[in-house]
Amino acid sequence: MTETLLETPTATDTADTAEATEAAEAFAGGFGAAVTEAYSDALAEVYDDIYPSTPDLEDIGTYLLTLTEPGASVLELGVGTGRVAIPLADQGFEVHGVETSERMLARLAQKDPQGRITPVHGDLTTLDLGRTFDVVLAPFNVLCCAMAVDEQIAMMHALARNVAADGHVVVETFDPSDYHVQKRNELTTYPLGDRGTMIESVGVLPASQNMMLQNTLFLDGGVPRSATTVMRYLWPSELDLLAAIARLELVGRYSGWREQPFDGGDSRKMCVSVFRPLA
Ligand SMILES: C[S@@+](CC[C@H](N)C(=O)[O-])C[C@H]1O[C@@H](n2cnc3c(N)ncnc32)[C@H](O)[C@@H]1O
Incomplete structure (x- = not known):
């Protein structure tokens, strides 16, 4: 609360x-991932108190099953302490998580003693894992963890580089309407x-x-x-432009993981955008 x-x-x-x-x-x-890394390192020990795990996080996996098969591979960008990744692993997905903050990854390791989630210490702006995933997921404003649009374009290219040709890129961002006029x-x-x-x-x-x-x-x-x-916050229309630059096309947009319609203009709601690679 x-x-x-x-x-x-x-x-x-x-x-x-x-x-x-x-x-x-x-x-x-922009200043690259170094600023985010220092910030995340500083907050890692209290991150789960600030943003506790809640049962509705299972809605993410339930939604992903409308796009892919049980047991599918998911690459989560900005995995943090595993708030999203752990419920996905519980639901049977093969989860890999990229993170710049070693302290966040240390918390994740404590919470995932069986090592179900494959941790990757890396920077989203340059990421290339040399393989693809059924779903590449950037939840909870990860794409906004940048100072400048060129970093966000680089992140979008990383999303596109690591998704299978028949896979999906799923991005969750906050609706910036209220912040923009703050x-x-x-x-x-x-x-x-x-x-x-x-x-x-x-x-x-x-x-x-x-x-x-x-x-x-x-x-x-x-x-x-x-x-x-x-x-740096992103408007949904801007997200589509960044996606187009990375050769991704929008196939769905919702205000929540239960596919609630997105109408915009309400910063209390999130924006879930679903893209697939252009042929
Ligand atoms: C808002 S947190 C979300 C964490 C987790 N996905 C969740 O929902 O709780 C964003 C995470 O992305 C990581 N991150 C941001 N920019 C990054 C970058 N360029 N490379 C790797 N990780 C990054 C941060 O360190 C942070 O842990």
Whole structure:
């Protein structure tokens, strides 16, 4: 359960000024996976408290069975601590998971002592496993873990490179509608059980579609620790363009894993996009 705390002023108040444009341009080249890696390393020990596993995660595997056969191979990009991968393995899929953060992979190994999930320590922007998978899955905003669009194009190429000719690429992103018009930093608290709490501050640069996330961890009564990253949100139409660049075509779009219709404009809902390789 999270709670939005309060609003503080940000540079987005000056969104129509030269400073805002400069700030937006600051991320234009991207900084690669290093920023994400440091951020994920910092949050790995509390990731499962922030985003706990829930029974509805089984809906992902149930949906994938409409695209492929039981026991099919799934490559999850940005596997994290296995929140999605473990239910997929429980449902009988052969799961491989790519991740840049070694601390996330260490958590995954603790949660998967039988080694059902094949971990791959690597960078999604350059990934080529030399084989293909029935499904290549990028859940929970993994494609938004980038500062600049060129990194996102590289990720989309990696998705396309690793999917079978008759396979599917499945991408889950948040609907950015509300964030795009957010004028001030928003603070949200995440309770971390008896260990403490985390406060997340999110500011938005609409000109470059960047969000800066600043997380402060108050853990075990110790000195607060900070972790910062920058993401770049994607509009569904933009996702289709990136997919076309990587020679993928859209075959389905939903606002959830139960194939709920996607109508857009509601940031409380996710966007599930399904692509297949062009011949
Ligand atoms: C929002 S988390 C999602 C984790 C997991 N899929 C889930 O649903 O809980 C995104 C994950 O992708 C990883 N990631 C982001 N960019 C990456 C990159 N360029 N290469 C490899 N992993 C990356 C992050 O380290 C993080 O663990």
